[in-house]
Amino acid sequence: MTTPQQQEIDRWLDTATRGLSRKTARLARQELYTHYLDAFDTYRDEGKSSDEAHHAALADLGDPRVTGTGMRDTHNAERRYWIAAAASLAYPILVMLELAGQMPYNVQGALVYNGVILVTVLIMMDAMRTLLATRCNLNVRWRTYAVSAGVSIVALTSIAVYAINPLYATCFGATAVPLAEVFNASWLTGAVLLGISLVWLGEAVLRVRPSSIFFRPMCIFAILNGYLIAAHGATFGLGMCNAASVLLLAFFFCNSIHHLMWTAVFYFAARRESRSPLQAA
Amino acid sequence: MRMNLKGSLPLLILHVLSRGANHGYQIAKRIKQQSEGVLDFKEGTLYPTLHNLEKQGLIEAFDHEEDGRMRRYYRLTQNGHAALEAERANWKQFSGAVDRVLKGESTS
Numbered sequence: 188m189t190t191p192q193q194q195e196i197d198r199w200l201d202t203a204t205r206g207l208s209r210k211t212a213r214l215a216r217q218e219l220y221t222h223y224l225d226a227f228d229t230y231r232d233e234g235k236s237s238d239e240a241h242h243a244a245l246a247d248l249g250d251p252r253v254t255g256t257g258m259r260d261t262h263n264a265e266r267r268y269w270i271a272a273a274a275s276l277a278y279p280i281l282v283m284l285e286l287a288g289q290m291p292y293n294v295q296g297a298l299v300y301n302g303v304i305l306v307t308v309l310i311m312m313d314a315m316r317t318l319l320a321t322r323c324n325l326n327v328r329w330r331t332y333a334v335s336a337g338v339s340i341v342a343l344t345s346i347a348v349y350a351i352n353p354l355y356a357t358c359f360g361a362t363a364v365p366l367a368e369v370f371n372a373s374w375l376t377g378a379v380l381l382g383i384s385l386v387w388l389g390e391a392v393l394r395v396r397p398s399s400i401f402f403r404p405m406c407i408f409a410i411l412n413g414y415l416i417a418a419h420g421a422t423f424g425l426g427m428c429n430a431a432s433v434l435l436l437a438f439f440f441c442n443s444i445h446h447l448m449w450t451a452v453f454y455f456a457a458r459r460e461s462r463s464p465l466q467a468a
Numbered sequence: 469m470r471m472n473l474k475g476s477l478p479l480l481i482l483h484v485l486s487r488g489a490n491h492g493y494q495i496a497k498r499i500k501q502q503s504e505g506v507l508d509f510k511e512g513t514l515y516p517t518l519h520n521l522e523k524q525g526l527i528e529a530f531d532h533e534e535d536g537r538m539r540r541y542y543r544l545t546q547n548g549h550a551a552l553e554a555e556r557a558n559w560k561q562f563s564g565a566v567d568r569v570l571k572g573e574s575t576s
Contacts, residue, residue: 203512214540215515215519217538217540218492218515218540219512219515221491221493221537221538221539221540222492222493222496222511222515224537225493225537226493226511247496247510247511248510248511248512249510249511249512249513250510250512251512253510253512253513254510254512254513254515254516256516257513257515257516257517258515258516258519260516261516261519261520261523262519321520460523
């Protein structure tokens, strides 16, 4: 094997084992490298040149990023689930602080509140994608990206609103000031996108696990939350402040229950991972 | 014709291992050869699936040196045998139902 070939397979192995613990990466690297060598030798025996055999063996292995994602989903799941369990508790705590009037209505308060929500949702979506891929063989990557995009737009709009003028936040639609239309449109887009993607995500899981004691109630709450936040966004954007407030309170309540359910799911998933034979080895 | 076998890969791996312990490269070759190339997949994706099955306790791994190379072999556990039987039954039920629809037979 030539030096460029060795460098190329090394790069492939680096990508496929990135993000794994040192011990797991070493074992996986050795296993994948042996696979590559077996394929390389087979192609050589069939009469291919060294270069042809190298490229054919690499092509058989496929995209190293796909292998790497699968490896991380399998081996880093426990840590991800513990972090996600803690992250999903953050939302109900923030809502309680908000309802108790403990969140300051200024840009710092908005940064903390929306920043924490944004980070925790991103963590939860990543863990949810791993959980559904490994346990239900369900690919919800684009659905989780859509939820993350919706939350990002809503959270960043909220922070921008407070940064420019906290009075905007009382009710966008009723505030006849410059940029109000931009915030209205941004908030409405984010809320509707979040709502649609929550329904999209919930329905996908419900189809695969229609009677699961874990997933069924959570999917129903995800779909309900989707409708509530979309309706809240629409009424808020149209200046129907009272209706928007009622819908937001309902969303806070349902979404807090939804997050507590996810805390339990991630907790049990992490406990299950910690008892697996691979972890004990 | 090539078919995506993402959802069926664990069943196929368990079946190959029910014939005896084997390593990743041979498992991939067996699946491709026995399906005459119809069931095709990128072999790098085999390993996350193998590790996941090991994590679920359906297969177990051991190292064995062969031709100067240290290979990681896998074999079915007792739980793996039970899971394979259950998955086979599910698959037969599913493929039988599809066959009946394609043949236009009525179940009522």
